[in-house]
Amino acid sequence: MRLLHTSDWHLGAADGERSLNEDQRFFIDEIIRIIEREKVDAVLIAGDVYDRSVASAEAIRLYDDAVTRICGDLGVPVCIIAGNHDGPERLSTCSGLLSWVGLHIAGALTRSPQVVSFDDAEIFLLPWITEEKVKSVFPEERDAVSGIEDAYRVAVNRMRAAFTPGKRHILIAHAFITNAETSTSDRAAEIGFAMQVPVSVFDGFDYVALGHIHKPQDVSPTVRYSGTPMPFSFGREEGQEKSVTIVDTQTMSRRIVPVPLLHRRTTITGTFSEVLHPTCSESERNGYVRAVVTDSYLGLEALSELRRVYPNLLEANGRTFESESGSVTMTVQELERLADDPVSVFRYFCREELDVSPDERLTGLFEKAMASAEGVQA
Numbered sequence: 223m224r225l226l227h228t229s230d231w232h233l234g235a236a237d238g239e240r241s242l243n244e245d246q247r248f249f250i251d252e253i254i255r256i257i258e259r260e261k262v263d264a265v266l267i268a269g270d271v272y273d274r275s276v277a278s279a280e281a282i283r284l285y286d287d288a289v290t291r292i293c294g295d296l297g298v299p300v301c302i303i304a305g306n307h308d309g310p311e312r313l314s315t316c317s318g319l320l321s322w323v324g325l326h327i328a329g330a331l332t333r334s335p336q337v338v339s340f341d342d343a344e345i346f347l348l349p350w351i352t353e354e355k356v357k358s359v360f361p362e363e364r365d366a367v368s369g370i371e372d373a374y375r376v377a378v379n380r381m382r383a384a385f386t387p388g389k390r391h392i393l394i395a396h397a398f399i400t401n402a403e404t405s406t407s408d409r410a411a412e413i414g415f416a417m418q419v420p421v422s423v424f425d426g427f428d429y430v431a432l433g434h435i436h437k438p439q440d441v442s443p444t445v446r447y448s449g450t451p452m453p454f455s456f457g458r459e460e461g462q463e464k465s466v467t468i469v470d471t472q473t474m475s476r477r478i479v480p481v482p483l484l485h486r487r488t489t490i491t492g493t494f495s496e497v498l499h500p501t502c503s504e505s506e507r508n509g510y511v512r513a514v515v516t517d518s519y520l521g522l523e524a525l526s527e528l529r530r531v532y533p534n535l536l537e538a539n540g541r542t543f544e545s546e547s548g549s550v551t552m553t554v555q556e557l558e559r560l561a562d563d564p565v566s567v568f569r570y571f572c573r574e575e576l577d578v579s580p581d582e583r584l585t586g587l588f589e590k591a592m593a594s595a596e597g598v599q600a
């Protein structure tokens with residue numbers, strides 16, 4: 223059978239105040255097109271379906287639409303595990319009932335392995351776990367578990383003991399494997415070494431479909447991160463091609479199928495004049511842009527000039543007065559918010575143009591002047 227492995231959809235994610243719903247709707251359509259074109263028999267989503275444990279209404283609509291089309295319209299089963307961003311109970315609402323129609327969801331760890339059986343393959347579902355979770359589900363193992371690696375060994379050993387001989391054994395998991403390469407949007411990766419597990423905990427499976435790390439990569443010949451279907455950060459993720467992985471359980475060969483993006487992500491660096499006259503492609507200019515201006519301070523006028531060139535500008539970074547070499551990053555929303563609050567504009571002006579931080583007396587005088595100007599207008 224042909225399995226499509228994807229992960230980290232982070233439905234409901236935003237960049238600052240910019241909603242990414244449109245981008246997420248776009249990649250869902252693309253993935254559905256790939257499922258049809260590649261004649262996929264089952265879809266594996268390896269955690270972080272949602273960006274937050276209490277998902278927004280719009281995020282739930284996206285999810286509902288995606289699984290209804292895949293499971294319902296196409297009749298292709300979907301196996302989902304909860305990642306660290308998902309609310310396990312919310313994600314797995316009615317999971318017993320939904321498995322009747324081919325939507326298999328593992329929200330929280332259970333004592334007996336959660337497994338979906340197909341003709342030639344068994345798919346084991348291991349949701350995001352912590353050391354404490356494993357100790358509470360398997361109290362008899364309490365003394366044997368010290369650290370996350372032990373916790374994984376306990377959970378995965380139960381699965382290996384349940385293998386049906388003669389079938390392929392596939393695992394879906396959401397974990398930080400030692401030496402995996404991270405991106406800026408891998409927030410959980412910052413938790414550090416205590417959360418990392420060696421790849422050897424997954425020995426014995428024919429394929430491990432991982433989620434959690436956003437860059438697509440092989441961790442071992444049988445263990446792979448599919449990566450996210452779209453970039454969520456500037457920096458290292460800008461150059462990554464996003465994709466899904468298709469695994470053939472007969473040959474255990476796999477193919478990486480690129481997922482096109484609605485908006486690319488690009489950092490444009492240069493003097494203000496260079497940034498205003500970019501040499502980048504149209505798709506980069508019209509995508510999500512971070513402008514890094516090396517020779518001037520950015521105010522509202524500069525921002526509106528930048529926006530004329532970059533319709534989807536998300537971040538602007540300019541020089542600061544505080545130190546000669548320093549720079550200050552502001553999201554577009556922060557700069558826009560300045561426009562709604564005259565006192566903030568005044569403070570910004572004093573800092574940027576006069577190199578002083580206005581004290582209370584000065585801001586008080588400004589407010590008085592504002593009030594009297596408004597009085598004149600009224």
Ligand SMILES: [Mn+2]
Nearest residue numbers: 270305306434
């Ligand atoms: Mn995660």
